[in-house]
Amino acid sequence: MPKLWNETIETHRRAVRDATLDITAALVTERGLRSVTMSQIAEKTGIGRATLYKYFSDVEAILIAWHERQVTGHLKQLAAIRDQAGDAVERLEAVLMAYALISHEHHGTELAASLHRGEHVARAQQHLSDFIRDLVSEGAEKGDLRDDVAPAELASYCLHALTAASSLPSKAAIRRLVTVTLAGLRPTR
Amino acid sequence: MPKLWNETIETHRRAVRDATLDITAALVTERGLRSVTMSQIAEKTGIGRATLYKYFSDVEAILIAWHERQVTGHLKQLAAIRDQAGDAVERLEAVLMAYALISHEHHGTELAASLHRGEHVARAQQHLSDFIRDLVSEGAEKGDLRDDVAPAELASYCLHALTAASSLPSKAAIRRLVTVTLAGLRPTR
Structure with missing residues (x-):
């Protein structure tokens, strides 16, 4: 098959997949996990049931795929914030704020808790932890952040402290x- | 019945109960939750099965009672540390250290995660959170801790940050x- 045709098929597949993820997430949010079939x-997505089963084995598999896409999107968003202009502390603050807002908006539900046990979340957390460690390390080298504790430990401290965001009432x-x-x-005096 | 006799029965009941909790916890640790009957x-405790069922309906109920006893013991231990001599910051530091060590020693297992969903844990967390809030408040009034954020928010920050302890490798x-x-x-300059 010509390359263009392959690309068209691939684009079509991705569109069906994306629509399926969006529709499933919306249905589960509206009706609860156990009520969605x-x-x-298939009906809401406008494809046959048989076709849907070619993409996904069950509702849970769709939700996991949806969550993987969400997590990847959040990581990209955080990486973009990290790559903005500014010194290490400013960029670290911006990343921590964005991460805290994501935790606040998306967590605390039973569904979130069950999705968060997935392996893709552990990988994403490690990735985030690594890049916060690198920002901390950069700030410590410049003398703007403490250098008496290893950057990886400080990154773990940050991510755990920010889990408090999920029960906070406001952006302030x-x-x-x-x-x-x-x-x-901050550096100790 | 004379008072002494009642007390003897009560003491005996408590002893049987305590022994049952200890033996169950030891068996579950050794063999895993699902292998313990x-x-x-009853056999290990040296009481009849019928007697055991008068105290507890199943293994899970024993484990929950055991965990409640553990949590109450930890709270008492932390309250005793809080009530030692010293200023608010010293006592807060001692409480946070003791709490972090408890988290480190006792958590991270699947059994711990399932027991921690219990209501008694939520109550104990609230209790701990309240008394950390009071220490923070005392320190802020003396000017030793920051007063630009509400003590309850700072207490929540502390408890979340210290959950990082469960994956740390050493006491240092x-x-x-x-x-x-x-x-x-610390107060901002």
């Missing part, structure tokens, strides 16, 4: 949490 | 985590 998803409270967390990283 | 527990690393967490609470 493959038939409903999340900003205070980020300020306090960052204060723990 | 009520018969084995836990001490560094407590130092960094406490640094977040």
Whole structure:
């Protein structure tokens, strides 16, 4: 087959897949995980049930794929913030704030808890942890952050401290949490 | 019945109960939750199966009672540390260190995760959170800790930051985590 034709098929497949993920996530949010069936998803997506089963084995598999796409999107967003202009501390603060807001918006539900046990989440957490470690290390080298504790330990401290964001009531409270967390990283006198 | 006799029965009941909790916890640690039966527990405790069922409906109920006793013991231990001599910051540091060590020693297993979903844990966490809030408040009034963020928010920050302890490799690393967490609470210049 010519290359163009292959690309068209690939584009079509990705579009069907993306639509399936979006529709499933919307249905599960609306009705709860246990009330959503493959038939409903096929109907809403406008494809046959048999076709849907060629893509995914069950509703849970669709949700995991959807969550992987979400997590990858969040990581890209955080990496883009990291790559903005500014010194290491400014960029670290921006990344921590964005991460805290993501935790706040997306977590605390039972569905989130069950999806977060997946391996793709562990990988993403490691990736995030590594890049926060690198920002901390850069700030410590410049003398703007403490250098008496290993950057990897400080990154772990940050990510755990920011899990408090999921139960905070407002964006202002999340900003205070980020300020306090960052204060723990300042050099000791 | 005379009072003494009642007390003797009560003491005996408590002893049987305590022994049952200890033996069950030891068996579950050794063999795993699913391999332990009520018969084995009765045999090891030296009481009849019928008697055991008067105290507890199943193995899970025993484990929950055991965990409640553990959690209550830890809270008492932390309250005793809080009530030692010293200023608010010293006592807060001692409480945070003790809590981080408890988290480090007792968590990270699947059994711990399932027991931690219990209501008694939520109550104990609230209790701990309240008394850390009071220490933070005392330190802030004296000017030793920051007063630009509400003590309850700072207490939540502390407890979340210290959950990092469960994956740390050593007591020295836990001490560094407590130092960094406490640094977040210092007054801003």
